[in-house]
Structures are given as structure tokens and as C-alpha cells.
Amino acid sequence: MKMKFWLARIPMVMKLYFGLLGGWLLTTAMHIPDGYLSPITCIVMFAIVLPFWVRGVMKLREKLNAKTAPLVALLAAFSFVLMMFNVPIPGGTTAHAVGGALIAILLGPDIATIAVSIALLIQALFFGDGGILSFGANCFNMAVVLPYVSYAIYHALTKNITLTSKRRLWSAGLGAWAGLTIAAFFAAVEFGIQPALFHTANGTPLYTPYPLSVSIPAMVIPHALIASVVEALVTVTVVAYLQRANQAALQINQEKSPVPVELGSLARLRPLWITLIVLILLSPIGLLAPGTAWGEWGTEQFVGLGLKIIPTGLAKLSNLWSAPLPDYDLPASGNATLGYILSAAVGIVIIAIVVWLFTLLVTSGKKSPAKVTISRGK
Numbered sequence: 001m002k003m004k005f006w007l008a009r010i011p012m013v014m015k016l017y018f019g020l021l022g023g024w025l026l027t028t029a030m031h032i033p034d035g036y037l038s039p040i041t042c043i044v045m046f047a048i049v050l051p052f053w054v055r056g057v058m059k060l061r062e063k064l065n066a067k068t069a070p071l072v073a074l075l076a077a078f079s080f081v082l083m084m085f086n087v088p089i090p091g092g093t094t095a096h097a098v099g100g101a102l103i104a105i106l107l108g109p110d111i112a113t114i115a116v117s118i119a120l121l122i123q124a125l126f127f128g129d130g131g132i133l134s135f136g137a138n139c140f141n142m143a144v145v146l147p148y149v150s151y152a153i154y155h156a157l158t159k160n161i162t163l164t165s166k167r168r169l170w171s172a173g174l175g176a177w178a179g180l181t182i183a184a185f186f187a188a189v190e191f192g193i194q195p196a197l198f199h200t201a202n203g204t205p206l207y208t209p210y211p212l213s214v215s216i217p218a219m220v221i222p223h224a225l226i227a228s229v230v231e232a233l234v235t236v237t238v239v240a241y242l243q244r245a246n247q248a249a250l251q252i253n254q255e256k257s258p259v260p261v262e263l264g265s266l267a268r269l270r271p272l273w274i275t276l277i278v279l280i281l282l283s284p285i286g287l288l289a290p291g292t293a294w295g296e297w298g299t300e301q302f303v304g305l306g307l308k309i310i311p312t313g314l315a316k317l318s319n320l321w322s323a324p325l326p327d328y329d330l331p332a333s334g335n336a337t338l339g340y341i342l343s344a345a346v347g348i349v350i351i352a353i354v355v356w357l358f359t360l361l362v363t364s365g366k367k368s369p370a371k372v373t374i375s376r377g378k
Contacts, residue, residue: 030187031123032138034131035317036208037190038198046136052113052144059110061362068259069359073352074269075103076115077276080122080347082234084283084328097231098142101150101176102238108253112147122350127343128323137190141183150179163247169236176235180228181220188219198313206313280344284337
């Protein structure tokens with residue numbers, strides 16, 4: 001009886017699925033838009049993340065060259081696409097994984113900072129996902145805090161163990177979960193200090209109107225329970241695959257020598273590029289998550305949420321940049337689902353070109369290393 005009950009509802013569920021898939025277009029969590037943070041906060045956050053970019057470039061030059069650029073391009077593209085998969089969380093909002101933990105485990109947190117920052121830059125410039133003025137804050141949260149915390153935990157728990165040990169799996173998962181959760185906490189703090197520090201003479205907030213007592217639980221709890229779990233599952237899945245199919249990739253960050261050229265070759269990375277293409281085709285699943293991410297509402301949505309006065313600073317800065325493909329939509333396609341897929345493809349192409357050119361610039365004049373053989377560990 002129960003089987004017949006559910007079978008009878010399959011057509012209704014499918015109709016609802018495709019209706020939502022074709023009609024809804026949502027933003028994602030933790031990408032702080034312009035106007036939510038004061039210009040002073042944005043400058044401070046940019047100054048904080050700048051040394052991490054410098055260190056990342058130095059590590060990129062030390063470990064990679066033009067022939068191993070596809071490896072960084074692949075991981076940056078993976079982060080970009082992963083952030084397009086929204087998952088619903090209680091309260092009618094959404095959240096997403098980032099992929100920064102996985103990149104940190106494979107290439108180290110320094111290079112992960114560069115890879116995720118490039119993905120965030122493309123999202124902000126071309127798709128309006130995250131602000132231009134708040135770019136430094138977004139990079140600090142997702143490209144610095146997330147990979148550094150994740151890798152610190154993973155590294156501490158996997159010293160002197162074999163590459164095939166199951167301990168690497170739960171260590172990677174724990175690191176990924178903690179990294180994204182702590183990144184959400186920092187984003188919440190950046191939101192929550194705004195009304196206390198930046199307000200009019202009568203106390204009206206100029207930027208984010210929600211204090212720490214609201215922003216911290218609103219950001220941390222949903223991420224800890226859902227988004228960070230997704231980050232952990234994605235990280236564990238890929239690490240488990242590499243343990244079986246490409247153990248050398250897991251040892252890249254343990255070696256002082258440059259990344260072997262063969263590990264960056266398109267042929268060696270073909271299975272992962274195919275996986276990336278599959279993720280692009282599946283990316284419209286992110287459209288299914290109802291609601292808008294907490295802390296990414298537009299001025300009109302604030303009114304709908306019951307806020308009587310729109311913060312003047314937020315209203316002034318919210319339209320600072322007009323992205324050519326806002327919300328991952330291509331109006332000319334005439335279909336939200338197709339537009340989302342094409343936006344993902346466009347983003348991947350742009351990231352590949354930017355990473356390749358950036359790597360060429362950083363490693364210019366550097367000789368390609370001799371072929372290096374990476375051991376399988378103890």
C-alpha cells in the first residue's frame with residue numbers, strides 16, 4: 001500500500017522538481033555583498049588577507065610551473081562549481097560548501113588561498129556573487145580561514161601514517177567541517193560588529209543591521225549542521241578516491257620538491273576533469289534550494305523581512321558593481337536551468353585561462369623541474 005502511495009506521487013514530484021529547477025535562481029551563503037560591511041572594515045580585511053596572497057604566490061612559484069598549472073585550474077574550478085550547489089537550511093535560507101579544505105590537503109593552505117581567491121574573484125566580477133569592495137573579507141573567510149584551519153587539523157592528525165590509512169579520511173572530514181564552520185563564525189563576526197561600530201547619531205545602523213547575538217547563531221548553527229557536513233563529505237569522498245586511484249596526489253604537499261609534471265598533465269587529471277563536467281551539468285540542482293542565503297538580501301528583500309528603514313550605507317554601496325551575468329543567469333538562453341549550466345561552463349573557462357596566465361606570470365623565468373618520483377609513503 002505504501003509503495004503504491006509513493007509511486008502515484010512520482011509524476012507530481014517530478015513536475016514540482018522541474019518547475020523549481022526552471023524557475024528559481026538563488027544566491028549562496030557566505031559571499032558577503034557590497035554594502036553589508038563598511039568601507040573601513042573592507043579595507044582592514046583586505047590588508048589582513050594581503051600577506052596570505054603574497055605567501056600563496058611564493059608557494060605557487062616554488063611548487064608549480066606552467067606545465068602543472070592545470071592542477072591548480074582544476075581545483076579552482078572545482079571550488080567555483082561546488083559553491084553553485086546550494087543546500088536548504090532551516091529558516092528558509094541556503095548554504096553551500098567551498099572545497100577549500102580539499103585544495104589545502106592536496107596543495108597546502110598557501111596555494112589553496114590563491115585557488116579559492118581566483119574562484120571568488122571570477123564569481124564577484126562576472127556573476128555578482130559576493131561584492132567587489134568586500135572581496136578581501138570573502139577571501140579571508142573562505143580562502144584563508146577555511147583552508148588553514150582545515151589543513152592544520154588534517155596535518156596534526158595524519159603525521160607519520162600511511163597514505164592509505166582510514167585515519168586520513170576522518171581527519172580530512174573533521175578538518176573540512178571545522179574549517180567551514182569557523183569561517184562562518186568569522187563572517188558572522190564581520191556582520192555583527194557593523195551596527196555597533198557604524199551607525200547614525202540616533203543609533204540607526206549604516207550597514208548590516210543585525211548584531212552579534214543574531215548573526216553568530218544565524219550563520220554558525222546552519223553551517224555546522226548542514227553546509228560544513230557537505231564540505232566534509234565532499235572532501236572525504238575525493239580523498240578516498242585518490243587513496244585508490246592516485247596516491248601520489250595525496251603526497252604533493254608532503255614533498256619539498258616541485259610538483260611532478262605528470263601530476264599536472266591533462267591525461268593524468270582526465271577522470272577529475274570528467275567529474276567536473278558532470279558537476280557542471282548537475283549544477284542546476286542548486287536552484288532547488290528555496291530562499292536566499294542569510295546575509296545576502298537585497299534592499300527590497302530587507303523590506304519584505306520587516307525592516308522599516310534600509311541602512312543608508314548599505315543602500316548606497318549595494319549597486320557598486322553591475323556584473324555582466326548576475327545570479328548565474330543568461331537571459332538570452334530563455335531558460336534558468338540552461339543559463340545556470342552555461343554560467344558554470346563560462347566560469348570554468350575563465351578560471352582556466354586566468355589560472356594559466358597567472359601561473360605563467362608567477363613562474364616566468366623558472367626552469368621546469370626534472371621528473372620527480374613521489375613515494376607512496378610509509
